[in-house]
Amino acid sequence: MAAQLTLHVKNSATEIPVATAAVARWLAEHHAPPAADYFACLAIEELVTNCVKYGYDDARDHRIEIELKYGHAELTITVTDDGHPFNPLDRPEPDVNLPVEDRPIGGLGIHLLRKMASRIDYAWVNGHNRLTLHKRLGP
Amino acid sequence: MELINTEIGNGVRCIQLRGSLNIAGVGAVETRFYAHCGGPQPRVLVDLSQTDFIASLGIRLLLQALKTVAARGGRMVLWNPQPAVAAALEIAGLSQFVRHGNAAEVAAVVIQASEKTTGFSRSNLSTCPHQQSQANQP
Numbered sequence: 001m002a003a004q005l006t007l008h009v010k011n012s013a014t015e016i017p018v019a020t021a022a023v024a025r026w027l028a029e030h031h032a033p034p035a036a037d038y039f040a041c042l043a044i045e046e047l048v049t050n051c052v053k054y055g056y057d058d059a060r061d062h063r064i065e066i067e068l069k070y071g072h073a074e075l076t077i078t079v080t081d082d083g084h085p086f087n088p089l090d091r092p093e094p095d096v097n098l099p100v101e102d103r104p105i106g107g108l109g110i111h112l113l114r115k116m117a118s119r120i121d122y123a124w125v126n127g128h129n130r131l132t133l134h135k136r137l138g139p
Numbered sequence: 140m141e142l143i144n145t146e147i148g149n150g151v152r153c154i155q156l157r158g159s160l161n162i163a164g165v166g167a168v169e170t171r172f173y174a175h176c177g178g179p180q181p182r183v184l185v186d187l188s189q190t191d192f193i194a195s196l197g198i199r200l201l202l203q204a205l206k207t208v209a210a211r212g213g214r215m216v217l218w219n220p221q222p223a224v225a226a227a228l229e230i231a232g233l234s235q236f237v238r239h240g241n242a243a244e245v246a247a248v249v250i251q252a253s254e255k256t257t258g259f260s261r262s263n264l265s266t267c268p269h270q271q272s273q274a275n276q277p
Contacts, residue, residue, distance in 0.1 A: 013162055016161075016162055016163075017161070017162075017163050020161070034223070035223075038192065038223050041161070041192060041194075042192075042194055042227075045161050045162060045194040045195075045196075046194060046195055049162060049196070096230075096231060096232025097232060098232075100202065100205045100206055100209055100236075101206060101209055101210070103202060103206070103232070105199050105202060105203060106199070108195040108198050108199065108231055109194070109195035111195075111230065111231070112194075112195055112198075112227060112230055112231065115230045116230070
């Protein structure tokens with residue numbers, strides 16, 4: 001049976017290091033490999049940052065849910081927020097082969113996650129964005 | 140996140156970034172990092188051997204610096220990244236700027252473009268003080 005952790009963070013950048021530290025501790029307790037820790041921290045960093053920067057027009061506090069499941073050589077991370085509807089999988093992938101002088105600066109966060117994840121699913125559910133990332137670990 | 144800047148000779152700067160290039164880490168070093176990438180024809184060796192994590196904000200920091208250095212006619216290399224960081228840099232299309240090896244060899248790559256006009260000699264280079272043990276490795 002997969003172990004499960006659920007965290008709730010506010011839409012504030014100061015919440016990100018707190019969340020990644022909690023997830024790193026939890027993964028270490030479950031003897032997860034370094035690749036799981038790196039991927040989980042990257043996902044939280046990128047997705048919560050995007051949500052904080054672009055998800056809301058108002059100044060109110062919002063709650064972002066981060067759910068992790070680890071077991072059977074797979075890590076699953078689901079991030080749910082009540083921000084503007086946004087499917088990051090609809091974004092075109094950046095052209096990383098352009099000369100450095102011509103490279104746009106943005107768009108790399110989702111690109112990193114798409115390349116590192118085994119699978120990503122997006123759904124708009126009851127007024128919430130729900131993004132689920134799957135990462136196969138080991139051979 | 141910690142930044143250590145060292146001049147290693149022939150105008151080459153070695154900037155070591157210790158810790159995580161995440162939102163907090165980038166915020167802690169970006170002003171000083173960009174300052175060290177300035178000046179005419181900057182020659183910069185960014186030591187990533189002690190960087191254990193990089194997110195898109197960290198890649199953005201390096202990409203912006205690469206653009207600035209290129210626009211000023213200089214050269215920058217990303218030196219000795221750990222495997223996970225190197226993998227992220229490859230996904231981001233920056234592997235062409237990654238070099239492994241000792242400080243003198245990599246510094247030579249940094250100034251290769253101006254080697255003929257400056258009479259550069261490897262013997263003019265010291266190693267980064269914080270990298271001497273690695274610099275002596277084969």
